[in-house]
Amino acid sequence: MRHLLTTKGLDSDTAITLLDVAEDMADVADREIRKLPTLRGKTVVNLFFEDSTRTRISFEAAAKRLSADVINFSAKGSSVSKGESLKDTAQTLAAIGADGVVIRHPASGAPQVLADSGWIDAGIINAGDGTHEHPTQALLDAFTIRRRLHGKASRGKDLDGVTVTIVGDILHSRVARSNVWLLAGLGADVTLVAPPTLVPADTSGWPARVEFDLDAAVDTQPDVVMMLRIQAERMHGSFFPNSREYSRRWGLDDARFARLGTDSIVMHPGPMNRGLEISSMAADSQQSTVREQVANGVSVRMAALYLLLSGDREGTK
Amino acid sequence: MTTAQRPPTPSLPTRDLPTHTVPTNYLIGGAALPDGTRADILLADGRIDEIGTGISAAGATRIDADGLVALPGLVDLHTHLREPGYEQSETVLTGSQAAARGGFTSVFAMANTSPVQDTAGVVEQVLALGEAAGYVTVQPIGAVTVGLKGQSLAELGAMAASRARVRVFSDDGFCVSDPLLMRRALEYVKAFGGVVAQHAQEPRLTEGAQMNEGALSGELGLAGWPAVAEESIIARDVLLAEHVGSRLHICHVSTAGSVDVIRWAKARGIDVTAEVTPHHLLLTEDLIAGYDARYKVNPPLRRREDTEALRAGLADGTIDIVATDHAPHPVEAKDCEWDAAANGMVGLESALSVVHASVVANGLLDWADVARVLSQTPARIGRIEGQGHSLAAGAPAELTLYDPAVNRVFGTDDLSGKGVNSPYLGVTLPGRVVSTFHRGYPTVLNGQLQDASLIADAGRESPRG
């Protein structure tokens, strides 16, 4: 694997390999010494053009557990102008000798541009680009679902026949996009539920059904319900009247949560708006995987870093 | 990402040639005219002196045009020359050179300069820069509103009455979205035979827009530019034009729905004309999948169905002309992430080849149609003198010799402007502009752009059309 930019086009064998490696990485967390020498001497740069403490510390923990040297570069708010900054920053990182770059950027496609640019010859991991993709989030979600369903016997398994309902702002969600491609690619049956204003113009090519009625979706008793964060700025863009109405129609409130099957898994990529898209009862329940998702994020990112940065990089071009 | 280098700037004259060595008489032998007949063409004193077979002229420089198509000099109704204000992107001189290289003898310079071409002073400055360069007739376009702000009318009459004789008014880059202001502009320019060239883009529907809205924009996570944002403005404006009895021109039509609306308007007798760019005839949105900002343009590249509809509309006359929307940018404006990149592509040098590839090669247009859509009709819409005449004795010596038989991989060597933001670099395109004659003197000869100082001298000495 040269870069990890999207889950679209990630074949299921590669995805399962990555999830299996993540299982090995998760085992390391249970040991006395929770560190591997694997990436000793490698430099990983966390290049964040957008604030995301959670994602950054997750990648930082992952890289450090693999003994890589980690440099955190927060480009947000610095004086570099847009456009030039990506190229100039990339060339700076190349001069420093970065082996891997974990990039978070507000512009869709920025990681792809970095990977294709020739400005830097490092492995690129997309840590969220605009409203495009967030592949490691989807991989940790898939990992979490697989562990909940199969426990220690997860290795080698896909998600064949698992029903997943993703609820919320699909239009602006990179998490939704990455999950649609990945989960469907692993055999899951994906349904998207959102206000019509928050669904992309044409999803006919997506391996997912689109529905507007959360109650109907809940009544199908899906195996997984994934709630997406609703951004404050959407409330001012006439995407829906107000947060009260959004919550009433598309929030996982106590009543809807109670109607889910007791085996249903409730997921949220965080940070949550409690009382808006998800009730505290749902978020704090046994069925909620919110905290597992965070822990699993480190394992999955270790796996991604390992698969990108070990091996003969010259030969993988 | 393109890593293309800037083309070398034209070398300064190394020889101290007296200007009178520039020959003024040329005998072009055996060219194919747009109607397919073969003829010799004698250029003398800035005019086509004679056209026919077996012409001989002592003292004229003979140019063998066997196998070449002779077209009336091309006229671009939509060019961004960037000067004054953005000289790092293009100047009137370099843009004129790009135009000559592409077979153009006249370009209409869009108003979004800095300062904006919204006063007589600025348009006269651009006119003078064009005259000094001498490669093409540079006809300034005037802004519709002060500073392109869409709030109050610019001094349209003063620009019309200026030495630049402005007849085309446009806020291109911005839509005149205020319906009342648009109505007033359409009415007002009737006083001097002007036309408003509308950049049809409903601003609220395209806030933050990055590419055509559709399946691909949803997948790539790029904010959509819906076709309806163009079509609704065109629909409104043709009805306004009908109501006030004015002439309206629509810039860079990009959607199948727009073609339908214009076809309806023309059938209704509304005085509307429309242009399509070469890139909207050839390229489609799927090129954007790799986020290469060379493909970022406004209006955006659309679907295959739109391309087909635009070609059909051009062939049946619904769309009147092809105009380049030549939009040079410095390298750094494209060498970045998609959202941060500037809109626009250079198009002058590649226009004729792209039209050839998209509508001539498949038989939708013949060379007479090309002469119509790239020379005669744009000159008529723009009310410009000395341009867009059929090749006939007595007509101004504005013509282009084009070799339709060759195929070449388009590269930065083919670009003569400052911008290298061409979507065609590395693409095999048909045909090649061999020579361009403006006011009787060659600006491009055998594929070579002629020296800037010689052209400036020739321009000074030639009679103005």
Next chain:
Amino acid sequence: MARTVLAQADIDRALTRISHEILESNRGPDDLVILGIPTRGVVLAQRIAASIRRIEPNGAAVAVGSLDVTMYRDDLSRTTTRTPSPTHVPGSIDGRTVVLVDDVLYSGRTIRAALDALGDHGRPKIVRLAVLVDRGHRELPIRADFVGKNLPSAATERINVHLAETDGDEFVSIETMSTDGGVGA
């Protein structure tokens, strides 16, 4: 052409002998942890543990597991990316005797990596090494305590180890590679 050097019966005998030697060296099965190095070392470790349990009255005390060394290799940047295998360390190894088991001992680099991996799991009292075949060509100061067969070989030769559990059939063979071919094990 491949030449068989150990047949199934030879392998059985070698493993039985190694089991006896381990017990003798450890003075019984107490605190013994047999850790195989994936893939075939794990199979061999399980067979050795089973053999010990047959031989010794209290042989059930012996623990068996697997120790993957992929993440500890010193050649990660030089080869294509390897997919790791699971590690299963049965309980604590602190103060116990760990016997590492691999199929072929060659450069010694795998064992070096295994020692590093082991150190991250705890602090054994003693670490021993058992291999089915020792083919020589060591690049590190490492030697096996228990060897099924010493098989002096040329670097151009390949040692093939097939075990029923992983390969369906069972033998050890030696094969001369063409000069441009790969070198195994």
